[in-house]
Amino acid sequence: MSLDVYQRLLALSQARAVPAASxxxxxxxxxPWLLAGYHLAGEPSAPVAIRYGSFRDSPKLLTVAEPRDRAQRFAALGGLARDLATYLSRYTVTEPVVRATGSGRELDVDLCCVDAPQLIVPNEATAHWVGLLGQYLRSLDDPVLAAAGAHLGWIASRRNLPGSSVLLTATDLLTAHWRTGQLPTEDGHLGRLLAWIEPPAGTDAWQAARDAEAMPPAGPASDPAWDAVVLRPALERAKEQGDVRRLKLAAAEVLAGPWRDTWAAIDLVRMLPPGEHVAKRWESDRWSWTRHRERVLAGTVSFSARLSDVPAYRFLHELETRTAALERQMALDDPLVMARYLATGEAVAGVVIKRDPEHTVVNAGGRSVLRPLLWVRTSAAFDRPAGTDLWWGKVGMVVRAATDDTVELMVTSGAVTRPKLGLLPDTDTEVVLAPFGPLQYFPDNLPDELPWPTRSSRPKPAPEPELDDDLDTDVVLGTTATTAATTAPPPADGAAGRVPEPRAVPDSTVTPASPAASGSTTAPSGAVPSGDSRGGW
Structure with missing residues (x-):
């Protein structure tokens, strides 16, 4: 049984959520800047009401009497765009930072914003809606609305990267730190989630969750019953009589719940001490915000509709690297997270009962090298095979043998020279040996052949012929290649497993590609800004 399942069963028996992180x-x-809102059923681009702001007790509320009217919609969203620009203007101060460049051997001084904006929404659906609003606004001619769309697009793109904190959801904040006794899909309801973590006095989590479920949802999609009973009459009154008071009262009432619950989630997480690596991950967000601001000021910000070939490969590489780094950092920062790896047997905890710091082995070159030995007594059997790599801080070890209560290990890095033997744990020291060593920085060098999910479906152009050394260097390379490709005999159609290459077209007949074909069209929700420099952790 995994620790997550055990924690959910424990929360079920106690009728209260249990901590999953310390x-x-x-x-x-x-x-932070909070946002909660509603749109018309089935029409994400038609907002009905949005409550937003960075002050808990004085939020702003915008309503649209006729959401399908573009003029009214743009007028309301224009106010949100101006307030967003005011909030973002607080994060323009920069400071010089020394960074490694190239292979890491050279240092350079670059300017980075000292802080970055943060948007927090009630749930995942609202986070997705933010991306749709950004896509909708950045295609408009109004410069204020277009700038707001560009900023919202960048904010939504950071949501795709593990460890980023630019766009957070209250439900994600809570599920990352607590386990409830309900189904994981039910954790997507913010009210139910808070009911499990802090049920009202005199009620258990089940009753509190049922009461929370009876309330209107946190948006942006609304409840059909609320639409029919409250929203529809309010919209009709505003349209026919020009009276928007009923609509504003209904919007203020229905959005008060998610606004209050989002702040409650923030307060709960703020009571926990921050992990050691959180600041490093936030630094990556600061660098990305700095580069985004530079592109906005230069007028070069753009969003790719679809990543192709090399950008797709590098984006997948970054996702994999960030996912592995986030798992490692959370486990090293938090004993409760590390306990999951102890429960599955990937890590081992125990007490050092013996050590041999003078042990040596003969390496492949025939030279005797220092490889200290450690014996650790464990409270549970460690069933990993010999040769398993484990780490104690920066000291790397390999398992030599394991019994029911003892593990024998040989140090392979970090403390294999006499000046560094002091890094070894002393006898009777309690240790936790984990599969997480120092963070490795793997370059995103392109392989010989891209993985199939990132390959382009377009046919490859005919390869250019190799040029001999005695060719005239004044010959235009493109013309020579085109002529050779045109005059070359086509491949045999009957070749097994081969598709005939398309004939090359002379340069004079090639027409310029349209903007749509170049991949510069407006991106869907969550698209990655082109040229985004996110920095590493």
């Missing part, structure tokens, strides 16, 4: 693993800004 550290805060998300960065929380001192002044």
């Amino acid at each position: 550290r805060a693993h998300r960065h929380l800004s001192p002044r």
Whole structure:
């Protein structure tokens, strides 16, 4: 049984959520920007009401009497765009930072924003809606609305990267730090989630969750019953009589719940001490915000509709690297997270009962090298095979043998020279040996052949012929290649497993590609800004 399942069963028996982390693993800004809203059923681009702001007690509320009217919609969203620009203007101060460049051997000084904006929404559906609003606004001619769309597009793109804290959801904040006794899909309801973590006095989690489920959802899609009973009459009154008071009262009432619950989630996570690596991950967000601001000011910000070939490969590489780094950092920062790896047998905890710091082995070159030995007594059997790599901080070890209560290990790195023998744990020291060593930085060098999910479906152009050394260097390379490709005999159609290459077209007949074909069209929700420099952790 995994520790997550055990924690859910424990929460079920206690009728209360149990902690899944003892550290805060998300960065929380001192002044985040919160947003909660509703749109018409089935029409995400038609907002009905949005409550937003960075002050808990004085949020702003915008309503649209006729959401299908573009003029009214743009007028309301224009106010949101101006307020967003005011909030973002607080994060323009930069500081010089020394960074490694190239292979890491050279240092350079670059300017980075000292802080970055943060948007927090009630649930995942609202986070997705933010991306759709950004896509909708950045295609408009109004410069204020277009700038707001570009910023919302960048904010939504950071949501795709593990460990980023630019766009957070209250439900994600809570599920990362607590386990409830309900189904994981039910954890997507913010009210039910809070009911399990902090049920009202005199009620258990089940009753509190049922009461929370009876309330209107946190948006942006609304409840059909609320639409028919409250929203529809309010919209009709505003359209026919021009009276928007009923609509504003209904919007203020229905959005008060998710606004209050989102702040409650923030307060709960802020009570936890931050993890050690949280600041490093936030630094990556700061660098990305700095580069995004530079592109906005230069007028070069763009969003790719679809990543192709090399950008897709590098984006997948970054996702894999960030996912592995986030798992490692959370486990090293938090004993409760590390306990999951102890429960599955990937890590081992125990007490050092014996050590041999003078042990040596003969390496492949025939030279005797220092390889200290450690014996650790464990409370549970460690069933990993010999040769398993484990780490104690920066000291790397390999398992030599394991019994029911003892593990024999040989140090292979970090403390294999006499000046560094002091890094070894002393006898009677309690240790936790984990499969997480120092973070490795793997370059995203392109392989000989891209993985199939990132390959382009377009046919490859005919290869250019190799040029001899005695060719005239004044010959235009493109013309020579085109002529050779045109005059070359086509491949045999009957060749097994081969598709005939398309004939090359002379340069004079090639027409310029349209903007749509170049991949510069407006991106769907969650698209990655082109040229985004996110930095590493």
